[in-house]
Amino acid sequence: MITNDSRLPVAHRTWWKAPMAATLPGLPLLVGELSMFYSEGYTSGIEIGILLGVALLAVAWLLPHRRSMRGLRMMTAGGALALAILPLLYAVLLGVAMASG
Structure with missing residues (x-):
């Protein structure tokens, strides 16, 4: 039996x-x-953001490989990268503020 390939999702x-x-x-x-903040023994707001970044990165890899998911994949990957950079950026800004005072 011949199937109609036009309806199958294209990777x-x-x-x-x-x-x-x-x-x-x-x-x-x-x-x-995560290794720096997870060793404290309690859950902080920064740790939740880091774990959310890890989860978003995993979701970006696990989304279906269809063209229609490209935007969602880019948003989850960008969100994961933003959550990875945010604590480092916060620490740098605090260091600059403390050094200028």
């Missing part, structure tokens, strides 16, 4: 680019921040 050929662009700089930051 997007470059689906991996957005998660990879967020994983390369974001994963080392997330692992370093």
Whole structure:
């Protein structure tokens, strides 16, 4: 029996680019921040943001490889990267503020 291939979802050929662009700089930051903040023994707001960043990064890799999911994949990868950079940026801004005072 011949099936109609036009209705089957087509895999997007470059689906991996957005998660990879967020994983390369974001994963080392997330692992370093998680090891630094997770050892305190209590859950803080920064730790929840870091865990959310790890979850968003995993979701960016696990989304279906269809072209229609490209926007959602880019948003989750960008959100994961933003949550990875945010604690580091906050620490740098606090250091600048303390040094200028």
